Amino acid sequence: MPLIDPSVVDLSRLQFALTALYHFLFVPLTLGMTFLLCAMETTYVITGKEIYKEMTHFWGKLFGINFAIGVATGLTMEFEFGTNWSMYSHFVGDVFGTPLAIEGLMAFFMESTFIGLMFFGWDRLSRPGHLAVTYLTALGSNLSALWILVANGFMQNPQGASFDADTMRMQFNSFVSLVFSEDAQAKFVHTSIAGFVTGALFVMGISAFYILRKQHMALAARSFRVAALFGIISSLAVVTLGDALGRLDYLVQPTKIAAIEGLWEDSNAHGSATSAPWLLFALPNDATQTNAAEIGVPYVLTPLITHSMDTPIPGLLSLEQQAxxxxxxxxxxxNALQQYGVTHDAASLATFKQYENDMGYGFLAQKNAPNQDLTQITPANQDAIVAQTEKDTIPNVFVTFWAFRIMMFLGFYFVALFAFAAYYSLRNELEKHPLLLKAALWSIPLPILACEFGWITAEAGRQPWSVYGWLPTFQAASSHPVGYMVFSLIGFAALYSAFIAAELYLMFKFARLGPQDHHAEPTVGGGATMFGKPQLADKSWQ
Known part of the structure; x- marks a missing residue:
């Protein structure tokens, strides 16, 4: 298999990373807002109070803006697999394409259909009927995330397929194994609940803005309370499920968990299985394979990762040697596979089958072989080539370590913020705590930031593999001219930046207008704010 120009591979990775990160700015808010709308409309149907219908209308409008732009940014990503990652598509297209096709045919069309009924069916459907449509919209949005994460789960922990030496590609052989992969299911729940945190803080932050400006108090106080209660449950769940994902990575992707923890040596390297500290701060150096400025909590890492007190955790140095x-x-x-491709003899096939599960490591060694030809590896150069390839099995530790730390620290911050918000909201004391309201307001972007760093942790930690253990990333890309990649990268960056600008403009505009869209009211006090000028105080909530 000829190797692609490294510059093209790097540009392909950068382009996909940018488009995925741009798209993921909108996904968590969509996932979280749908179920918040369900909660508000359920309260309206049960109690009959019009304020909850008004809340559903208003927050639904902001949800709709985010949903539309999120769809626009997501449409191009599936095409990138064919344009920029053609070797990847050839190698695993039968497997990877199945959940993506289901996502498009079932989940995407489902949510697109019901979201229209949700927005335009208020006067055409009964209360229970419209509520059912809202729940189906939420279900469709989260099913969409499920199928995408099933596809991603295969990249992280390949299940449900086997390699066919005759077709030179992975053949899909178990739908159940693919869908019920532990990695896929754990990531789906973790990602969905992270979206719930994002939606909760979005609603709580804008509600806090209204309370600070004493506008729309009836809607703001109730929305704040619903979001705070929804958020405290979600933030606790997302932290708990993050621990479960760490345990899973320890079992199936040991290099990722070692990189996340900045663990170069085995946890029992100094005589005790619990001697490795859980690092709160460190500066990993990938070149020297050491950490600087370590600050950690002693004796915590082993029980945190292994859920036992004495199970050793392999470090990156020993994992290199194990490779x-x-x-x-x-x-x-x-070499046996290449021979079989020429002769189709049983002996070559038998040799390949003997070492098939390590095939990906042979691909990984190709770029270090003389003339990128594995047949030119001899006893004289073998040790040097293997030593270099061993180092290539390790992800970028600095990026993985800090992406995880930022996500983790933000997660614990959300737990604390929602806890205080729920407590003071239930006591009807929010106006006595303007610092809490301001913290909620200015924290609106933070869950999205946490989700982005979570994605970076998962994807950077999987490197150097596009399909873990089977296909290296540098062999998965398409062969394009560098100029083409630069042009398309600039084009996508410009287009997606325009989408973000449109999102921010519309969100700020309609958040400033509030639930009474075009009803201009006199302003009182205060100057310019995050969303614009304050409106007349509304005391109807008291």
Missing amino acids: GPRILNGIKAI
Whole structure:
């Protein structure tokens, strides 16, 4: 398999990372807002209070803006697999394409259909009927996330497929194994609940703005309370499920969990299985494979990761060494596969089958082989090539370590913020705590930031693999001219930046107008604010 120009691979990775990060600015808010709308409309149907209908209308409008732009940013991503990652698409297209096709045919069309009924069916459907439509919209949005994360779960922990030496690609053989992969299911729940946190803080933050400006108090106070209660439950759940994902990574992606924890040596390297500290701060150096300025909590890492007191956690240095035999086996597998492609003899196929599970490590060694030809590896150069390839099995530790830390610190901040918000909201004391309201307001972007860093942790920690253990990223890309990649990268960055500008403009505009869209009221006190000028105080909530 000829290697792609490294510059093209880097530009392909950068383009996909940018489009995915741009798109993921909108996804968590969509996931979270749908169920908040369900909660508000359920209260309206049960109690008959018009204020909850007004709340559903208003927050639904902001949800609709985010949903529309999120769809626009997501449409191009599936096409990128065919344009920029053609080798990846050839290798795993039968498997990876299945959940994406289901997402498009079932979940996407489902949510697109019911969102129209949700917006335009208020006067055409009964209260229970419209509530059912709102729940179906929420279900469709979260099913969409499910199928995308099933596809991503295969990249993280390949299940439900096997390699076919005759077609040179992965063949789909178990829908159940693919869908019920532990990685896919855990990431789906974790990502969805992270979206709930995002939606809750979005509603709570804008409600806090209204309370600070004493506008729309009836809607703001109730919205704040619903969001705070929804948020405290969601933030506790997302932290708990993050721990479950860490345990899963320890079992199936040990290099990722070691990079996340900045663990170069085994946790029992100094005589005790619990001697490794849980690092709160460190400066990992990938070149020297050491950490600087470590600040950690002693004896916490082992029970945190392994859920036991004495199970050792392998460090990155020993994981490199463990990769050595797999690299040698992988070289044998690739050479046998190439021979089988020419002769189709049983002996070559038998040799390949013997080392098949290490095939990906042979691909990984190809870029270090003389002339990128594995057949030119000899006893004289083998040790040097294997040693270099061992280092290539390790992800970027600095990026993975700090992406996880930022996500984690923000997660605990959300728990504290929602806890105080729920407490003072239930006591009807929000106006006595303007600092809390301001913290909620200015924290609106933080859950989205946490979601972005969570995605970076998952994807950077999977490197150097596009399909873990099977296909290296540098062999998954398409062969394009560098100029083409630069042009498309600039074009996508400009287009997606325009989408973000449109999102911010519309969100600020309609948040400033509030639930009474075009009803201009006199202003009182205060100057310019985050969303604009304050309106006349509304005391009807008291």
